[in-house]
Amino acid sequence: MPERFSIDTNVLIYSIDADAGTRHEQAAALMDAMAERDCVLTLQALAEFFHAVTRKEKMSLEDASTMIRDWMTLFPTIAAETGTLPAAITLRAEHDFAFWDAMLVQTARGAGVTRLLSEDMQDGRRVGPMRLENPFSTGFVL
Numbered sequence: 001m002p003e004r005f006s007i008d009t010n011v012l013i014y015s016i017d018a019d020a021g022t023r024h025e026q027a028a029a030l031m032d033a034m035a036e037r038d039c040v041l042t043l044q045a046l047a048e049f050f051h052a053v054t055r056k057e058k059m060s061l062e063d064a065s066t067m068i069r070d071w072m073t074l075f076p077t078i079a080a081e082t083g084t085l086p087a088a089i090t091l092r093a094e095h096d097f098a099f100w101d102a103m104l105v106q107t108a109r110g111a112g113v114t115r116l117l118s119e120d121m122q123d124g125r126r127v128g129p130m131r132l133e134n135p136f137s138t139g140f141v142l
Contacts, residue, residue: 005039006078006108007031008118009048011135012041016067017058023136030117030135033142035074042107043079044100046071078111095127105130 007030014020014027046068053059059067071077080088084106092102101121108116109130116132123134133140 003038003115004111004113005034005037005115005117006111006113007034007039007041007045008104008116008120009045009052010119011117012045012049012071013052013058014119016053026136030142037142039075040078040108040111040113041071041075042104043077044104044107046077048100078107080107081110084110091127095125097121105132 011027011030014023015031016028017024020027050064050068053064054061080103084103087110088099088102088106091097091106092099095102097105105116105121105127109128114130116130117135118132119134119136121132121134123132123137125132
């Protein structure tokens with residue numbers, strides 16, 4: 001099966017946060033590499049990114065908006081559909097995910113994502129054909 005990627009909010013934030021040191025460098029390089037791969041971004045991750053970086057004053061409203069528009073031009077953007085919510089509720093119960101993580105995972109699954117890159121979810125966990133991977137772990141390979 002061909003690989004399809006998606007990126008969680010934390011990786012998006014690290015990619016613009018120069019104060020994050022090594023994580024920033026790794027995330028920025030990862031985003032560059034994803035431009036050459038089959039990668040989709042979820043509307044949820046982009047919304048969470050905007051909220052986090054503007055609330056923490058990492059970016060101005062205008063800069064954050066521009067960054068999101070640029071990513072939406074570069075990467076296809078996917079959104080939850082009506083059936084995503086009940087499936088995410090089931091996923092939350094079956095896999096003990098936080099609710100918003102379950103929504104993100106289920107939205108990505110619906111778009112055929114096989115590798116979801118996130119620092120915050122259990123590295124190596126499988127949810128159907130999707131693998132959750134921490135791109136900052138020492139064993140991570142694209």
